Amino acid sequence: MRWRVQLITENLEVTNNMGMTIAEKIIAAAAGVEAVKPGDIHTVTLDRMMSNDGTTHLTIDMYNQQIKNPTIADPEKLVFIIDHNVPADNPKTAASHKKMRDFAKEHHIDFWEGKGVCHQIMMEHYVCPGELIFGADSHTCTYGALGAFGTGVGCTDFLYGMVTGTSWVLVPETVKFNLTGTLKKGVYPRDLMLHIIGKIGANGVNYQVMEFTGEGAQAMSINDRMVLCNLAVEAGAKSAIFEADETAQAWLKEHGREPKHLFKSDVDAHYVKEYTFDLNEIEAVVAKPDFVDDVIPAKEACGVKIDEAFLGSCNNGRIDEMRVAANLLKGRHVADSVRFLIVPASNQVYMQALDEGLIEIFMEAGAIVMNANCSVCWGSCQGVIGEKEVLISTGTRNFKGRAGHPTSKVYLGSAATVTASAIKGVIATEDQL
Amino acid sequence: METFKSKVWVLGDDIDTDIIIPTDYLALKTIDDMKQYAFSPLRPELAGQIKEGDVIVAGKNFGCGSSREQAPEIIKALNIKCVIAKSFARIFFRNAINNGLLLIENPDLHDVVKEGQEIEVHVNHYIKCNGKEYPIASLPQNLVDIINAGGLVQAMRKRNGLEPIK
Numbered sequence: 078m079r080w081r082v083q084l085i086t087e088n089l090e091v092t093n094n095m096g097m098t099i100a101e102k103i104i105a106a107a108a109g110v111e112a113v114k115p116g117d118i119h120t121v122t123l124d125r126m127m128s129n130d131g132t133t134h135l136t137i138d139m140y141n142q143q144i145k146n147p148t149i150a151d152p153e154k155l156v157f158i159i160d161h162n163v164p165a166d167n168p169k170t171a172a173s174h175k176k177m178r179d180f181a182k183e184h185h186i187d188f189w190e191g192k193g194v195c196h197q198i199m200m201e202h203y204v205c206p207g208e209l210i211f212g213a214d215s216h217t218c219t220y221g222a223l224g225a226f227g228t229g230v231g232c233t234d235f236l237y238g239m240v241t242g243t244s245w246v247l248v249p250e251t252v253k254f255n256l257t258g259t260l261k262k263g264v265y266p267r268d269l270m271l272h273i274i275g276k277i278g279a280n281g282v283n284y285q286v287m288e289f290t291g292e293g294a295q296a297m298s299i300n301d302r303m304v305l306c307n308l309a310v311e312a313g314a315k316s317a318i319f320e321a322d323e324t325a326q327a328w329l330k331e332h333g334r335e336p337k338h339l340f341k342s343d344v345d346a347h348y349v350k351e352y353t354f355d356l357n358e359i360e361a362v363v364a365k366p367d368f369v370d371d372v373i374p375a376k377e378a379c380g381v382k383i384d385e386a387f388l389g390s391c392n393n394g395r396i397d398e399m400r401v402a403a404n405l406l407k408g409r410h411v412a413d414s415v416r417f418l419i420v421p422a423s424n425q426v427y428m429q430a431l432d433e434g435l436i437e438i439f440m441e442a443g444a445i446v447m448n449a450n451c452s453v454c455w456g457s458c459q460g461v462i463g464e465k466e467v468l469i470s471t472g473t474r475n476f477k478g479r480a481g482h483p484t485s486k487v488y489l490g491s492a493a494t495v496t497a498s499a500i501k502g503v504i505a506t507e508d509q510l
Numbered sequence: 511m512e513t514f515k516s517k518v519w520v521l522g523d524d525i526d527t528d529i530i531i532p533t534d535y536l537a538l539k540t541i542d543d544m545k546q547y548a549f550s551p552l553r554p555e556l557a558g559q560i561k562e563g564d565v566i567v568a569g570k571n572f573g574c575g576s577s578r579e580q581a582p583e584i585i586k587a588l589n590i591k592c593v594i595a596k597s598f599a600r601i602f603f604r605n606a607i608n609n610g611l612l613l614i615e616n617p618d619l620h621d622v623v624k625e626g627q628e629i630e631v632h633v634n635h636y637i638k639c640n641g642k643e644y645p646i647a648s649l650p651q652n653l654v655d656i657i658n659a660g661g662l663v664q665a666m667r668k669r670n671g672l673e674p675i676k
Contacts, residue, residue, distance in 0.1 A: 368524060
């Protein structure tokens with residue numbers, strides 16, 4: 078293998094007078110203290126909280142039935158988003174949506190439905206650098222792309238935060254990921270992140286923060302940074318973060334928002350480990366069923382017959398990936414034996430894809446374009462696969478049975494690999510077209 | 511601290527939340543409706559065979575994946591006494607504590623224990639298996655209090671002088 082992983086430091090002693098990382102500074106600010114160090118437990122005031130239709134009905138039931146005189150600490154900080162089963166696909170999900178809709182209206186909570194995947198909407202409309210955000214969804218770590226500390230929690234933690242406005246946080250250690258060089262043609266940030274997870278393992282940074290830095294990180298767009306931060310939880314991370322540099326600030330300005338804080342890691346900040354990845358050495362990869370860290374060069378999987386391809390999800394359903402797919406699909410056709418589902422991550426992405434003529438290309442090529450939502454990635458409501466069927470997906474996970482029948486198989490790859498595979502009917506890379 | 515003897519069910523590494531409860535069953539009305547499908551992609555028969563007080567012993571990264579809190583709730587609803595694993599994924603760890611499910615980390619037990627065997631758990635001290643004692647770390651008292659109350663909501667109710675929910 079030609080992959081280079083360099084371990085620079087390990088398990089240094091932490092002292093009180095050392096500098097802090099971005100994550101530590103955000104937690105310190107949210108806790109109202111001057112300094113924090115890994116292992117400390119602090120009570121923090123949350124800047125924002127997001128919950129989707131995966132579990133909000135459970136939170137509402139607990140709120141209504143199980144606590145005494147419930148109140149909401151600060152409704153302005155809450156966002157409810159229906160994105161997992163959109164539109165509702167059976168009376169049970171319809172009932173849970175109604176519960177969420179009614180509760181949001183009664184308590185004056187910002188509410189979104191059918192506008193896109195929760196993390197995409199949060200990035201487009203809410204997230205600001207320096208904020209500490211809890212989301213009742215594991216991929217809340219996406220918000221690190223804008224220099225915020227986002228982390229996933231369950232519905233009980235969400236309930237506690239909703240009622241008190243606070244929560245407790247164990248300050249995590251930070252692991253530095255230094256990115257050098259640039260990705261080769263035909264290789265995408267998605268390949269890089271799957272490669273990193275393959276190297277460090279599905280619990281490689283359990284409970285820790287992944288901080289991405291170096292010239293390779295600085296050169297990345299917010300789209301690319303979201304791809305990296307979003308998948309961090311698949312390596313066990315509590316959160317992932319980029320410095321909110323000029324790229325992030327320009328993006329924020331375009332979206333009409335101001336940062337809460339612009340934190341940089343101190344030069345003497347403590348990292349529990351440091352890795353260096355040379356982007357020039359990364360190749361197109363796929364994660365094999367049923368583990369996100371079972372990552373192999375895509376060319377080793379070429380030829381595996383597929384039944385369905387999926388381009389979308391909070392990891393990879395943005396305009397950059399839509400453009401990659403359209404470039405490959407133009408003048409070509411999806412294989413007769415394949416269903417190719419294309420699902421923009423939000424209506425903003427959908428509208429832009431319409432403006433740029435991408436949707437027309439998708440439809441002419443025989444793809445099925447769906448409304449913005451979680452779709453196949455979450456294995457319910459749209460495009461689920463049958464017994465022993467094979468899916469190649471830009472989704473977040475390939476767990477056993479994740480996308481349908483327990484005997485079905487899910488491969489994960491980049492938008493380019495998924496599109497090339499949809500055209501060929503077997504797993505393929507874009508250079509094979 | 512509490513001591514108990516339990517029958518062991520052995521699972522592997524990276525038991526994810528979609529294995530603990532697949533997406534398809536999350537729309538069922540209650541946790542009791544869902545619990546028969548626990549672990550079904552991996553071992554569909556398992557949920558029906560688990561008896562009250564049994565323990566699950568697993569490898570590394572138990573509970574990785576989704577933040578769905580139904581995962582620890584279902585394990586608790588099966589009356590599993592505790593889960594012992596080499597390591598736990600972060601969100602699952604928090605969710606389990608919040609739902610009053612005891613988790614114990616131990617790096618060695620998984621490699622020596624056989625399914626169906628009986629082990630003796632001395633919470634916060636050690637686990638006895640094959641006549642040998644495997645030391646385990648003690649949990650911070652505030653987390654023990656939450657587990658003993660039956661979870662975070664029950665602990666809040668206790669603090670507020672409300673009756674526990676059955």
